[in-house]
Amino acid sequence: MSWGKIFGIYTGAFILFTILLAFAEYFQLIPNRAIAYTYLVVTIGVYALIGVLSRTARPDEYYVAGRGVPAFFNGMATGADWMSAASFISMAGALYATGYDGLAYVSGWTGGYVLLAVYLAPYLRKFGAYTIPDFLALRYGGNSARVVGLLMAIGASFTYLIAQITGVGIIMGRFLGMDFNVGAFVGLAGILVCSMLGGMRAVTWTQVAQYIILILAYITPVAMLSYQHFGVPLPEFTYGRVLQDITQIETQLGVKKLWVDMAPGGMLNWFALCFCMMVGTAGLPHILMRYYTTPSVKQARASVGWSLFFIFLLYFTAPAYAAFAKWTVLKDVIGKKISELPQWVHRWGDSIDGVAQNKLGLFDIVDQNKDGVLQLTDLVIKSTDFVVLATPEIAGLPYVITGLVMAGGLAAALSTADGLLLTISNALSHDLYYKILSPNASIVKRLTAARLLLVVAAVAGAYVATFRINIIVAVVAYAFALAGSGFFPALVMGIFWKRANKQGAIAGMIAGFMTALVLIVIGRNWGIYPLGVKEIGSGLFGVPVGFIVIWLVSLMYPPPDQKTLDLVESVRYPKGTTLKLAGVD
């Protein structure tokens, strides 16, 4: 049976399952909490099944899925790998809060794929190694570049991983009433069963399954909302009228900065944030690694297109989500009597006029002038995540759809966590253990080490997540600045500038990474912003520093040897095999 048929049947079965649950809910056969648990058990069960079925004992299967993933499915897997808890749950909320200014994330998290397509993906596929540090080691002569690469890969991926596990813990808490720490470790178990036995091969096919669930879950509620108001279930096109209404209501309320406009003087920060997200996209090892898995250079090129298409489906919808939520709040909540607020406000509110509603609620309603009517400032938002989470109830949909959104959020967080965990453990097992410490290790030993380190990294991630250090979006955004500034210049120069050498690359990677890191630390702790650029956009400085340092330092040292020059040549043309030339297995 072809992959297309298998996943077609899977999609149909999942929709049927949701419809059956809806009937069960309609006839009151099943309470809400049980619906949420059913989704949890069934989806994680499916992921685990795929994980077990894809088990393997071959290194090429474990590390790069045997380089047999067709462009279309690699695109779907990349989509799931890419879209995290932040994209699924928080991004529409960020747009709700900031309007135009938040769109920097939407453009940034998609535009990076253009850089990936023209600068990296086809060349990395041609190179055909297992990890990103592999490329750095061969191109820049030896293990010192590998060590810098693996440290940065682990640093960027680990911060990102913590954010995903935090996301899982929060979701479990909100929908299942589970304690955060218990939720985080349940999520962890879900991640491990997917990736441990089959490595990249298992993660790839699990991610395809997760993509299908997350995209259905994301689009369904807002499509229904659009259908109710405009008779067309295409919110991406109908929300123009919503925007007009928002502007009109805001004008009446006397709001100074309209939602659809940029904050005054916000242009440079918008640019910096968007640029940082784009370059970060093209520098994150867990994404780059996915392009090692296609069968050919041609397929790698096509695969970037499919990746962006599948990501586009969600990002293209996010502004509509935010607009419908903003509209609902302005229209149905603001200016209404506090005693007559809609049901969803009670369901997702923390306290309303001092009366406690839900201990995990996402906003408070405080009647500041005691007139019994809700003014704009009376709505105190604690987390804009309510935009995605409450939309099913805003649309008056059955609880099944809320359960579906939970399953989608979990799929988004777990699939990204899978990819990140694999990046971390591969850097440790392949680059550190096999390539540096024990080059003669047998295949069995290598794969055992890989699995062991996977568990260690996962437990470490979950443990750190239990400290609840940060909000999801901030932590993830820093990983972009770091990865973009550290990796992107060295990778691009390695392919496009033959003269780049070992000394230049190592200096450039460290300089770029450190520039971003220092700016994040001083911005976050002391509010020091060079040129007024916030720390989240520190890649605006880190990336050029990386390029310039590689250039200057490379020119101070001799050019690379003939073997390296041949390697670069060979990476540039699809014909032939590269690794045979470099003498690598």
Add this chain to the structure above:
Amino acid sequence: MAEPHQIDQKVRDAYWRETSRFTWLIVILWFISWVGPLVLHSWLNQIVVFGFPLSYWFAGQGSLAFFIVLIVWYAVKMNQLDEKYGLQEEEA
């Protein structure tokens, strides 16, 4: 099977020149597609089409669609370039 370094240097250089030039073109279009609507924000946002202020629409949806077009164009054109210079992959 011929390895790339055994192929005529002139062919390789010509291919790479054309590839680099095309890469620059894509990157310049990419840059314009998201920076343009940003810089022209206050002007573009006054133009409203189907309810969408244009700068808002570009930043949230329009440029995204354009990114896909760029990537597809790049993939198609590069595959043609490979064939033109005889540098395409051998079928396994």
